[in-house]
Amino acid sequence: MQLNPNLSVRRALAAATCTLLGSAAQTSQAESTDDQWRLDTSVLYYSEQNRVTVVEPVVFLRKAIGEDSFLNFRLVYDTMTGASANGATPTNRPQTFTSPSGTSSYTTPTGQTPLSPFSDQRIAIAAEWEKPVDRMRRTVYGINASTETDYTSFGLSAKLLQDFNDRLTTLTVGIAGSYDNVMPVGGTPVPLQLMSTIVAPPPGGEDEGEGGAGQTKIVTDAIIGITQVLSRRALMQFNYSIGYSSGYLTDPYKVVSVIDGTTGATLDYRYESRPDTRLRQSFFWETVYHLNQDVVHFSYRYFWDDWGIRANTVDLHYRLELGKGSYLQPHLRYSVQSAANFYVYSLVNTDPVPAYASADYRLGDLTTTTVGLKFGIPVSPRSEISLRVESINQSGNGSPDSAIGIQKNYDLFPTIKTAIAQITYTGRF
Amino acid sequence: MHTRSVFTRRGVAWSFLRYLFLIGLATVNPIFAAEPAPAFTLPGRNQPVSLAALRGKVVYVDFWASWCVPCRKSFPWMNSLQKRYAGQGLVIVAVNLDKSRELSDRFLSEVPSELTIAYDPDGEVASAYKVKGMPSSYLIDRAGRIHSSHIGFREETASDMEAAIKDLLQQP
């Protein structure tokens, strides 16, 4: 029986808030044509080796209204299938996992990393309105919403851009908030409850699990940034962001293996539990430099939160002009993250139960390396097609010192390889 | 950790204050009215364009470039103005600031114009006119004095500019 959509996708929905602050507002000053419309249609194909596959068409539309105002629309449709790690570690026998309501289960063969299967579709829409207040000031207002089987999100954002210094300096302040509702199919687990204590409901009895009590989450973000033109060829940006999430931040499908302190054999599982608040902050620096024809984008971000996660990320794009408007753009991204303070590989059965625990690899000590290449070619004076392929490699320590007994025979942090391909048509008319 | 460099706390504080001061200063936009318009002679499409030779006419000097969207939008309006008021003594001089003639030529082939085009690729005349944004326009009366200046182009405010031009044309 198929289990339920993976929360990783739902967490991505919250990203709609962040990315609404990362809008197309800044391009309004640099439209190189006076066309009324810009249309970007893309299809993303995303594939994690042996895990999740996503096909995602995205449509982005930008319309000029009046003199200096713009409307932006974005529509995203995802189909997701596959399976992702549920946090349990591989062991020397098959493993069976049960939903909190006790009504469904799935099994993992011996020695394999347990994965929970799912299949789902999601639709997300976003709209933005940019308008000038006066010659040196603009505002951007945004709204977004998304929905899938058991998750809905609704958000608003506002941004103010103030120019100084004959528009060589721009100060931006932005805020965004979203209200999310999670209705885990299979029920919401009691935090850190042992899976062995779940009983299937009596046949014919009322099923409280399916679409049960919804869990809510509120996410707020604020950003302040300065953009400075340094020379005819160079631009620099420096941002500080802060965000606060509160509500249900746990992944209801992830578990933590409970192992025997001597043999390392898996005895049981506890549903994971994360704190119900999270304070996130980041410093972000980007520089853009125009060589003779080519353009380099380089950025660095330092992220930290009150879960103990620290992450350093560098990103480099080099746009190599090939002539006649076509280009090749290699991309490198390197990110190193240190684990959340409640991240564990597994729990020992005789240890006291911690306040919070999660074995979700995305909260662990993680290194993500991306190598990509994009090729773009104009198909008319005002339109272009581009193809981008990237390879993302995520790795961590699969043989930690804390591994006990038979755990040492297994890779407790398997490397995840992902390939993406994106084809985009951009047209102006 | 007291290093003798600009990175002392005091050095940084002063730098930051200086930055705020510069920003404050730069947001004040100097508009100089009733001063004689700086003279210039620039290469044109067929022959040099000289402001002195236009004394007695009402001259609308517009600084533009092909990469500037509002500049491109202003051309149809300027073309129409020139046609309608040439008889009364209006001369529009569109000073091009593109770094290469090829870029402005390409623009003019897409948006044909009978305006007088002058080429200022090094921005010397633009500097003399203290151009603060693109496009910038300067309305010069028949005596060669700057009547008013304007940064940017918006169709909604173009009619105000047209009224000012009509006024000046009526004056001797």
Added chain:
Amino acid sequence: MRTRPLFILFTLLSLPACTLTPVQPWDRDLLAEEKMQLIPDPTEAFIDEHIYFSKEGSSGGQGVGGGGCGCN
């Protein structure tokens, strides 16, 4: 020292004061190009943020305006 982040912030904010000759409005031809924007391709940036948000523990940071030709 605890005021170090603030220190760094002010130093970076003072960077513009180091711009000896401000860029003239007519010298913003290169900055006006689409590929010179801080986010040259909004769809690609959206997709990447979506991908890394769902694969890592960190997120966000970008998303402000400025640069460009400074016209109008």
